[in-house]
Amino acid sequence: MVLSTLQETKDYIALAASLGKEFAKTAVERDAKGGSPTAELNRLRESGLLKLLIPEEYGGFGQTWVTALKVVREIAKADGSLGQLLGYHYVNSVMPELNGTHEQKARFYSETTRNNWFWGDAVNPRDPKLVLTQDGNNFRLNGTKNFATGSTGSDIIVVTAARGYMENLPVAIVSKHREAVENLPVAIVPTHREGVVLNDDWDYIGQRQTDSGSVSFNNVLIHRDEILGNPDSKDAPSSFASLVTPAFQSVFVNFYLGIALGAFEEGKQYTLSATRPWIFSPAHTAAKDPYIIEQYGDLWVSLISTISHVDYVNSVFQSAWEKGEHLTATERGETAVTISTAKVLTTRVALDVTSKIFEVMGTRAAATKHRFDRFWRNVRTHTLHDPVAYKVHEVGDWVLNEQIPPFTIYT
Template structure:
């Protein structure tokens, strides 16, 4: 398995060891925490102490200077053992990217500096589909009120990126401390998968968002560069899906080699020599390898677009969107295929609740419903047949 963030010929990077330590610690408790659910407080603090919350931040801003492909490699590695904490970690970096894409350096640089100094963990309350939260103008400021759903990582966060609609239904996005007066993070996430992402609700009751906390210049999805934000979100999801698929394959392999038995009517003397078992593993590897290749290519394309900055044009953004959509579809299909069919190579004894091997499928099934993969396939078809690039949105 490739080391975190390392490419062929790379020297070891300082944060690889920290990523490995965190991953090992998560693996030791993942099964019990999946059973328990709730906020992974100790694991979030482990990430705070590891320095990895500054992974994607450039060195000149006090960060570790990883590019996005390297950062996503770490996300994928974490997801192999614990997709919930991988989700929280990845969304933290997505939110740091959000303020850089939608705001100005004078606005977001102090937030980045405080993230480093105070070990801030960022949480999400930006859900453009949720129109129940409204923003009322009060001089240069706005007051947010309403209940926001699917707020991954809001619990135990230090800062929130939150959205609301103003009187003209314009989307406003603000950055506020999680402990600001009027904000209540509700403990109402109890889904069958991604059980420790705290993706429940946040209640805003007259929360003042100051003018300098609103991301208005250039604002959400206002330029081709700003439109990279949803593409990064999609890349994050795809890497988590692939990580889950890889984790499921690793668990199935360990079970087959360690506890597998040939079927009664098999001519094989061991489970790992059975031709049907081998065929299944061949299918698993092929599906994951194809998704991995598409994901790595999409990450490289994204990094190139990120480096273009405000010079990025719409056709260039559209090409990245196609690469990301292809990777998203492939990782969704491959991950679900392996997580579902792994039991065909492990057998009935692998379904014991003590192993909780079903967590891979449960986590994938919950997370892959973030947005319908059918619409990604439609975008790809429109490109393949009509040469039309996906129009910018919060999902493409």
């Protein structure tokens, strides 16, 4: 579907579902191969979905997070890697609004729509040795980020780095230094600028096409106006700016759910077409086996309940977003806790569904050629991003003690 058709229909979720069906045809092959999903990223560019969240005044489609997150979910049903890449793009592309000046917001939004930019990132706060130092009126970046999702296929990388005065401190000290971790300057860096080296070293069991390998920065020039906001400020971000973490967590929630729904749908089709009833079953087909029917019922109860909660949580995040700079710290904290409930739920349900689906498909479904295990591997890999036990603690501390979590890159 081309851009003109997209403008006519405005049916973004249906478009995402259509693209998902297309991506599903090559998902098994691409999971085995790994690497960068170049053709699929080009299809996302052609679709217009990269501009979904950007306001109409800057050439985008001005859609809500509710729509964008459902689009991520649809893409993830077919391919968790592509769901992650698109979701990260959405968060990264709004960083100028969260952290930048009005002029930076207008500039980067307009250039994104004009050039159809895809945004990646190199923001992992647990890599504190990437350092930003002053160079006249501009800056230089030196060091490495070990994880940089979406880097290879991107046009722009959002980068966070420790300030130069942290350069000579031991890593352990820098890691614990809140200012170095939570008040990091945010730079907007063209992916192919001189000195940026994309290292093809992402080789994990899941999310194998997320372009998440390391990126090295060798004396990379950063212009002063490429640092969002005031480059000299060490103030804590505003409540609105700190929505970056709930935004990422919302993306996680939706592509975990999408992966689980994708596994359920593929399992269902396999059960109907290939699964044989057990030798003691009273049924002649697997679809009529009472135990298989019961298991599908249990799985769907979990999924439909999760869909309902996630849809509610998406609306909570949208409400917080719409408050803009009027968002209070308490409102921000309550939003983060609400999203954490969905993070816990989708982590548990997705891991459960992607594992149990084998029980209703049978032994032959475990053949390598099907790669049905990719759903579990994808969820298992990314849910280690930040331990879900700490999300449970955040929720519990709020429920019991009315303690909202402090802003960090993970909370």
